[in-house]
Amino acid sequence: MCGIMGYVGERDAAEVLLDGLRRLEYRGYDSAGIAVACDGRIEVRKTAGKLSRLAELLRKEPVRGTVGIGHTRWATHGQPTDTNAHPHADESGRFVVIHNGIIENFLPLREELERRGHVFRSDTDTEVLAHLIEEEYRGELAEATRRAIQRARGAYALVAMCADEPGRVVAVRMISPLVIGFGEGEMLLASDIPALLPYTREVLVVEDGEMAVLTKEGAHLYRLDGTPVERARMYVTWNAEQAERGGFPHFMLKEIFEQPRALTETMMGRVGPDGRIALEDVHFPDGFPEELEKIWITACGTAYHAGLVGRVLFERLLRLPVEVDYAHELRYRDPVIGPHTLTVAISQSGETADTLAAARLCRARRSRVLAITNVVGSTLSREADDILYTRAGPEIAVASTKAYLAMLVAQVLLALYLGERRGGLDPKVRTELVHELQRLPARVQEILDAHEEIVGLARRLCEAEHMYFIGRGLDYAVAMEGSLKLKEISYLHSEAMPAGELKHGTLALVTHGTPVVVVLTQHDVYEKTVSGLQEVKARGGYVIAVAYADDEHIAKHADTVLRIPRTHDLLSPVLAIVPLQLLAYYVARERGHDIDQPRNLAKSVTVE
Ligand code: F6R
Numbered sequence: 323m324c325g326i327m328g329y330v331g332e333r334d335a336a337e338v339l340l341d342g343l344r345r346l347e348y349r350g351y352d353s354a355g356i357a358v359a360c361d362g363r364i365e366v367r368k369t370a371g372k373l374s375r376l377a378e379l380l381r382k383e384p385v386r387g388t389v390g391i392g393h394t395r396w397a398t399h400g401q402p403t404d405t406n407a408h409p410h411a412d413e414s415g416r417f418v419v420i421h422n423g424i425i426e427n428f429l430p431l432r433e434e435l436e437r438r439g440h441v442f443r444s445d446t447d448t449e450v451l452a453h454l455i456e457e458e459y460r461g462e463l464a465e466a467t468r469r470a471i472q473r474a475r476g477a478y479a480l481v482a483m484c485a486d487e488p489g490r491v492v493a494v495r496m497i498s499p500l501v502i503g504f505g506e507g508e509m510l511l512a513s514d515i516p517a518l519l520p521y522t523r524e525v526l527v528v529e530d531g532e533m534a535v536l537t538k539e540g541a542h543l544y545r546l547d548g549t550p551v552e553r554a555r556m557y558v559t560w561n562a563e564q565a566e567r568g569g570f571p572h573f574m575l576k577e578i579f580e581q582p583r584a585l586t587e588t589m590m591g592r593v594g595p596d597g598r599i600a601l602e603d604v605h606f607p608d609g610f611p612e613e614l615e616k617i618w619i620t621a622c623g624t625a626y627h628a629g630l631v632g633r634v635l636f637e638r639l640l641r642l643p644v645e646v647d648y649a650h651e652l653r654y655r656d657p658v659i660g661p662h663t664l665t666v667a668i669s670q671s672g673e674t675a676d677t678l679a680a681a682r683l684c685r686a687r688r689s690r691v692l693a694i695t696n697v698v699g700s701t702l703s704r705e706a707d708d709i710l711y712t713r714a715g716p717e718i719a720v721a722s723t724k725a726y727l728a729m730l731v732a733q734v735l736l737a738l739y740l741g742e743r744r745g746g747l748d749p750k751v752r753t754e755l756v757h758e759l760q761r762l763p764a765r766v767q768e769i770l771d772a773h774e775e776i777v778g779l780a781r782r783l784c785e786a787e788h789m790y791f792i793g794r795g796l797d798y799a800v801a802m803e804g805s806l807k808l809k810e811i812s813y814l815h816s817e818a819m820p821a822g823e824l825k826h827g828t829l830a831l832v833t834h835g836t837p838v839v840v841v842l843t844q845h846d847v848y849e850k851t852v853s854g855l856q857e858v859k860a861r862g863g864y865v866i867a868v869a870y871a872d873d874e875h876i877a878k879h880a881d882t883v884l885r886i887p888r889t890h891d892l893l894s895p896v897l898a899i900v901p902l903q904l905l906a907y908y909v910a911r912e913r914g915h916d917i918d919q920p921r922n923l924a925k926s927v928t929v930e
Contacts, residue, residue, distance in 0.1 A: 323715025324408070324422040325349040325394040326500070327517055328481050328491045330538045331508025335359075336367075336385050339392030342510070342517035343373055348566060348573075348718055349422075349513060350396025352699060353407035356380075357418040358390035359488035364418045368407035388538075389489055391481050393420040396716055397698030398587075399428070400445030410449040412456035413441055416485040417463075419455065421448040422513055423478025423498040424713070426591035431473065450474070455482055464535050467492050468546060477590065479513060479528075491536045493528065494546075500528040502541050504555060509536045515558055516565040523558045572917045574719035574811070578903050579770055582763035584724040585896070587713035588731050589759065597756040599739040603709040604692065611743035613662055618689065619646040620680040621668035622927070624722040624806060628694075628729035629668055630799035631895045632737075638892065639737045639747060649680035663689040666736070670717060670725040672700025674927050681705065694732045696725050710736055719918045720925050721811050723903050726803065727766070730896050734759060758890040762897070765887040769900045772885075776901060779866065779882055780908030784812075786837050790828065791818035791902075793841035794851050800841045800868070800895045804902030811910040811920050821854035834862035839902065841868045842876060843886070843894035855879050868898050
């Protein structure tokens with residue numbers, strides 16, 4: 323996820339672009355840049371760091387012109403450095419592009435272009451587009467862009483300029499968002515509506531597979547085969563703050579709804595057509611996977627809960643012993659860890675002080691450290707031996723949602739990857755998992771489409787004083803995360819435990835009407851969990867079950883059932899958590915709390 327901005331008009335383009343990028347900074351903030359057409363050339367100013375650094379650079383080295391493009395980056399390929407910041411240009415500097423998303427086949431494209439003599443400056447996937455457009459140019463930027471993107475695979479939005487056509491900006495949408503703004507004698511383009519609002523409220527959303535050509539007189543829209551597209555403009559009534567949240571009342575809800583995309587992007591380019599897994603930043607030495615004796619997962623909070631899922635995945639698929647430790651515990655233990663242990667450090671931010679300290683300790687004991695993180699260039703990613711980036715995009719709400727789902731999928735990819743390298747993974751299981759993995763985004767979407775059903779339940783539960791979450795195996799891991807989500811934003815006391823543990827003490831707290839969430843997706847322990855559920859029912863507890871849509875038995879035992887589409891049992895956490903995230907959200911809303919910034923909490927815990 324990055325922020326894109328384009329301007330064609332009479333104003334000072336740099337000023338408009340910078341202002342728009344400020345409103346898009348929530349989409350990415352590790353580097354930024356602009357390109358402006360002036361005197362037959364295109365001038366680029368870009369820098370690593372937040373937008374304030376770009377503003378500083380523009381004060382020192384201003385650019386004057388009335389047509390330009392701008393970008394605020396959330397890195398996916400290449401560290402957040404000055405060179406990797408957008409815009410990117412071909413060698414001549416005549417063709418300049420910015421882009422949001424992922425070009426899946428950028429490596430073979432880059433190799434091909436290098437063989438033909440192109441010289442690359444950055445490590446990004448984006449730069450291939452500038453060189454491709456340059457190769458295809460025969461006097462018309464739109465035509466060259468159309469031809470160039472036929473060779474690129476992926477999900478992206480691309481905006482291009484050419485020094486020889488200074489009054490024109492060309493944009494293409496392939497999944498990643500793009501909106502056109504219609505001003506008076508000026509046209510704008512952005513990845514989201516907030517950037518356009520100070521200039522216009524008349525917008526048009528570019529759809530997938532469409533190209534827009536902007537001049538200051540207006541915009542022409544085409545399908546990629548060149549057929550013109552006519553579509554009515556929309557009038558935006560949102561204020562700037564609502565628009566930044568994409569019309570959602572809170573970032574948390576927006577991020578919950580971004581989960582299908584977060585999953586798609588985390589898998590993109592990593593699962594081959596033959597089901598083989600490719601992990602671009604994992605470079606295990608020869609023999610390392612085969613000689614691996616143990617996996618040690620370390621993390622905090624939600625990331626730790628993702629690790630609980632990882633434990634089961636790695637154990638089942640790799641038949642290796644796996645430990646999961648809170649990073650703040652591991653760092654003060656004296657762990658028996660060595661060169662045949664793989665440490666998997668999980669952290670959305672990549673900056674959590676305890677996780678960094680635990681990873682450093684493991685590394686000092688000669689364990690290889692693999693980071694699963696959402697932030698390219700974070701401290702964890704810089705210090706780790708291998709990196710598996712989740713590509714959830716920036717997470718703004720304090721309560722983590724989309725990053726958690728992406729961490730789960732990242733671990734499945736890692737387990738399959740290690741399984742391939744080590745051998746011994748049942749090919750039937752592997753095929754089934756790969757097949758089901760690719761269906762997860764659509765299945766998460768199905769749950770989201772039915773979100774209104776949870777509002778009524780939230781109203782019923784919002785007066786509760788305590789709530790319990792139980793499950794076995796993977797369902798226990800989901801119960802832990804469901805409970806954390808609820809307590810951190812609704813301030814309703816809740817506790818999670820393995821279903822078999824309830825009767826060893828906590829059951830004493832279950833009385834008439836006590837809400838108990840039971841997660842029931844694992845067929846091998848289903849009967850056992852149902853027994854736990856009956857213990858709750860017998861004490862008058864109010865049972866909310868999370869179960870598969872085709873589970874015909876559960877309605878007999880539970881007071882309410884939150885249904886999820888069936889999937890492979892090992893992947894069920896990716897689905898089972900979604901109704902619980904929504905439940906937490908709606909309960910907190912009923913209780914009237916500040917959902918995006920709950921009291922006493924911070925997004926990133928960089929102190930011990
Ligand atoms: C809960 C939450 C926290 C974080 C934890 C670790 O919703 O977000 O529990 O998961 O502070 O943060 P990262 O993943 O950045 O290391």
